[in-house]
Amino acid sequence: MIEARRITKRFGEFVALDDVSVDVPAGSLTALLGPSGSGKSTLLRIVAGLERPDGGEVWLDGEDVTRRTPQRRGVGFVFQHYAAFKHMTVRENVAFGLKIRRRPRSEIGPRVDELLELVQLSGLAKRYPAQLSGGQRQRMGLARALAVDPKVLLLDEPFGALDARVRKELRQWLRRLHDETHTTTVIVTHDQEEAMDVADRVVVMNAGRIEQAAPPRELYDSPANEFVMSFVGPVNRVGEAFIRPHDVELLLEPNGATQEAMVERLVHLGFEVRVELVRDDGEQLFAQLTREQTEALELARGQIVYVRPTRQTVFAK
Amino acid sequence: MGRYAIRFASLGYLVVLLVAPVGLVFYRAFEHGLGAFWGSISSPDAVHALKLTLMIGAIAVPANTIFGVLCALAIVRYRFPGFGVVNALVDLPLALSPVVVGLSLLLLYGRGGWLEGHNVLFALPGMTMATIFVSLPFVVREVVPVLREIGTEQEQAASTLGASALQTFVRVTWPSIRWAVAYGVVLTTARVLGEFGAVSVVSGRLVGQTETLTLYVQDRYNDFDVAGAYASSVVLALIAIATLLVLNTLRPKEETR
Numbered sequence: 289m290i291e292a293r294r295i296t297k298r299f300g301e302f303v304a305l306d307d308v309s310v311d312v313p314a315g316s317l318t319a320l321l322g323p324s325g326s327g328k329s330t331l332l333r334i335v336a337g338l339e340r341p342d343g344g345e346v347w348l349d350g351e352d353v354t355r356r357t358p359q360r361r362g363v364g365f366v367f368q369h370y371a372a373f374k375h376m377t378v379r380e381n382v383a384f385g386l387k388i389r390r391r392p393r394s395e396i397g398p399r400v401d402e403l404l405e406l407v408q409l410s411g412l413a414k415r416y417p418a419q420l421s422g423g424q425r426q427r428m429g430l431a432r433a434l435a436v437d438p439k440v441l442l443l444d445e446p447f448g449a450l451d452a453r454v455r456k457e458l459r460q461w462l463r464r465l466h467d468e469t470h471t472t473t474v475i476v477t478h479d480q481e482e483a484m485d486v487a488d489r490v491v492v493m494n495a496g497r498i499e500q501a502a503p504p505r506e507l508y509d510s511p512a513n514e515f516v517m518s519f520v521g522p523v524n525r526v527g528e529a530f531i532r533p534h535d536v537e538l539l540l541e542p543n544g545a546t547q548e549a550m551v552e553r554l555v556h557l558g559f560e561v562r563v564e565l566v567r568d569d570g571e572q573l574f575a576q577l578t579r580e581q582t583e584a585l586e587l588a589r590g591q592i593v594y595v596r597p598t599r600q601t602v603f604a605k
Numbered sequence: 606m607g608r609y610a611i612r613f614a615s616l617g618y619l620v621v622l623l624v625a626p627v628g629l630v631f632y633r634a635f636e637h638g639l640g641a642f643w644g645s646i647s648s649p650d651a652v653h654a655l656k657l658t659l660m661i662g663a664i665a666v667p668a669n670t671i672f673g674v675l676c677a678l679a680i681v682r683y684r685f686p687g688f689g690v691v692n693a694l695v696d697l698p699l700a701l702s703p704v705v706v707g708l709s710l711l712l713l714y715g716r717g718g719w720l721e722g723h724n725v726l727f728a729l730p731g732m733t734m735a736t737i738f739v740s741l742p743f744v745v746r747e748v749v750p751v752l753r754e755i756g757t758e759q760e761q762a763a764s765t766l767g768a769s770a771l772q773t774f775v776r777v778t779w780p781s782i783r784w785a786v787a788y789g790v791v792l793t794t795a796r797v798l799g800e801f802g803a804v805s806v807v808s809g810r811l812v813g814q815t816e817t818l819t820l821y822v823q824d825r826y827n828d829f830d831v832a833g834a835y836a837s838s839v840v841l842a843l844i845a846i847a848t849l850l851v852l853n854t855l856r857p858k859e860e861t862r
Contacts, residue, residue: 338761358764365765371758375780384776385766429762436766 289314290335290440290472295344297330304330305341306496312440312489314349315470317463319483322493323519328476331493332442335474337361349439364433364471368445370425372417378428379404379413385436403431406465423454430462434471443475447482459486480520484508492516514603524573529600536575538563538585539594546594549573551587563587565595627842634835645836650813654821655840660729661804661817662797665736669793673744674786678778680745681752698741706738707806727809732817735803740796744789751785752778787852794848798841 290312297305305327312318320328333339335346337358345354353361373381382403386396404410407427417425426446433441447455463486466473477483483490484504491501500512511517517530524531539546548568555562561582563575575595587593635642645651679685680692698706712718714725725731763773801819808815816824818841825833
């Protein structure tokens with residue numbers, strides 16, 4: 289279990305973390321989600337001991353580790369740009385932590401084999417990092433971090449440097465890995481889809497503060513404020529109200545509660561269609577429909593339709 | 606056409622300024638046969654000069670290698686107060702004429718100086734200090750850009766995996782910078798062997814006592830022993846070439862710069 293208590297960190301004038309407290313339950317997979325500059329990576333690096341907080345404490349499994357060096361914290365850390373040891377083979381990279389701990393050879397060998405198997409790199413053990421793809425390098429980074437049986441696994445934008453397809457594969461793979469090992473894991477990401485996909489719990493950060501910490505579904509259904517509402521998914525803002533595009537209903541006839549709008553553009557995204565609309569009062573909004581719905585309405589550009597939000601959220605000022 | 610012009614110009618430049626003079630030195634040294642060459646370089650004064658040069662090198666090169674690596678680490682990894690001053694000071698020996706360096710040592714340790722009478726001048730300590738001074742920047746300047754390029758992430762990864770600062774240096778940092786260090790050592794060695802100005806001022810130029818090989822070359826020349834001067838020059842050149850060859854044999858093929 290990780291407890292960060294009232295952490296403050298400044299870089300010169302810039303306040304990276306402003307009195308942040310967060311608990312990560314043992315065995316969970318938690319995502320720190322936020323735009324760049326929100327302090328999420330800084331918080332992760334403070335938990336690992338790679339950065340020193342200006343104020344506050346870090347507790348790992350009931351121990352105050354605030355003043356401990358990363359060497360003695362027992363965390364596994366995975367870097368966005370892999371931080372592979374370039375002069376070592378894949379096998380030597382993974383064995384590094386065990387060698388440092390002077391484990392006997394008879395133990396290191398089988399343990400490394402097992403980890404290489406786990407990350408599907410058994411056939412590439414003798415290669416050097418330069419001979420691997422980005423996805424392979426990052427799996428090596430994960431195996432290297434897991435080799436020392438860390439108390440917590442910390443991942444700093446681990447898939448940020450990879451292309452979209454590999455990203456998706458790897459995050460599903462990470463989820464399965466977590467379901468097998470149950471290592472307390474924190475992943476930092478700026479991608480809300482990634483956070484919602486992989487994590488049990490998402491901590492949304494903005495400008496050095498925590499906006500909301502909740503399971504993905506709760507975050508989406510009952511966002512605490514405007515920032516969370518617009519960060520965790522697409523949203524229309526109409527006056528004071530926030531409406532998700534899939535909560536916009538389109539009708540061909542007015543029914544009293546509707547408002548007139550013109551179809552400005554239709555964007556086909558495979559199964560879904562995004563309908564961009566301009567209301568008669570000039571406000572723009574978009575609706576998300578399935579292909580069937582679009583076809584049933586026989587929507588076309590320039591057509592007049594009548595919109596009605598089925599669900600909207602208004603935040604108290 | 607332009608390609609040939611560039612080739613011709615660069616080759617011509619090298620021939621006129623490098624190959625021709627060095628070739629002439631070799632030619633003159635062996636002009637009167639191997640026997641004469643050997644006779645020149647095996648005279649007691651020549652042997653003493655060679656030994657002195659090697660001894661100064663044996664102190665100056667390791668000293669500047671260790672200092673160079675530590676200094677590069679300090680400049681790149683730790684932002685300490687006065688960082689800019691250190692960074693600029695390291696380059697000072699490149700900018701400052703060696704004669705000025707020699708003179709400053711003379712003023713510091715000579716008659717009336719702050720540290721008068723420590724048996725520094727006209728002896729090995731002074732000559733070594735002068736040599737260390739002029740050959741100081743090479744290792745630092747080779748290692749700094751490499752350290753910058755490899756960044757800190759590998760070192761941070763090592764620390765999260767349980768490595769101490771020393772273990773991290775030995776296992777992660779050193780393997781990444783060793784070829785830069787080796788190249789710096791070669792440059793340092795070349796500079797140490799060839800140093801003339803600063804050593805000339807502080808040595809007192811006592812034949813057979815405080816004469817390094819470069820001083821000996823000039824001494825022979827002034828004595829109208831041109832053959833002796835050429836022979837000693839060849840020895841200097843051969844040591845330099847040997848240093849380069851050692852580096853090239855040690856360096857694995859894939860790590861070409």
